[in-house]
Amino acid sequence: MGSALSSDPAYLPPTVRRAAKILVTGHFAVGKTTFVRTLSEIEPLRTEEVMTRAGELVDDLAGVEGKTTTTVAIDFGRRTLSDTLVLYLFGTPGQDRFVHLWEGFAHGALGALVLVDTRRLADSFDVVARLEDMALPYAVAVNHFDGAPRYPDDELRQALDLLPDTPLVTCDARDRPSSVRAVIGLVDHLLLHLPQEHP
């Protein structure tokens, strides 16, 4: 090809023309990267995102001349779902300082899957609360780590202050069928809660 590329591109099947995007989020070390890797058909890639000091995702460089910027890497993977459709999963960090970055990613996303570790439930409060503030629909998936405590669903719902219709599933981010089921839980929920504009 003449000019060097950073990696070998894995092109999409030639008939694919629609791309859906789902965010996989959650606190530090909750299994976001593992989850994306488990579902991806390609070796997960890492984007380089430019953020302003204030944490805003830089979308158009024209607006930021003279501002101090910093970069953050976001893992993502892809799974072809049919002849015409591909799903992209972005593992977006849940920490507060990434909130504006998150809003940028939420644009055009179907929804978010929030991974939760029952050994560190308190670390998930902010993530769930923030999703509640954003208009992005979400489902919660407990990524069950070995030796982590198991709680009844109603206790978890109460601890995380979930709305009654927010889906709560358990998954193992290392296991494909289990991770697929978690995403299905989210998309089922999205179909049930379609905005009124779509009859």
Place this chain on the structure above:
Amino acid sequence: MTPVPGGRALVRSHVVTGGRGTPSRNTLDHVTLITASREDVEGLEPETRRLVRLCLGGWLSVAEAAVHLGLPVSVTKVLVADLVDSGHVTATAPAAPAGAPSPQLLKDVLDGLRALL
């Protein structure tokens, strides 16, 4: 500029804005799918040329193209928008425009996921 039947010159917005804030740029996101629609790369800047060459291989998302080129996504979007305007790159419209994904898209995603089980 090509004269249009009404008599007024059709001026593409990026000419007016000097390449800033073009409509094509605003519709691009991480999962916009792109491919090359022209092979001639003469006169293009080296980075843009690499992007066209990458896109000649088939379809990829903007995010993947950025990674393969070793560029930030924001920079890649600017290059893609310019190449869409110059006719070198074709980009798909967003499948889920901000706000409401269509029921059909959600059903197709669901069917595709179920088929993985």
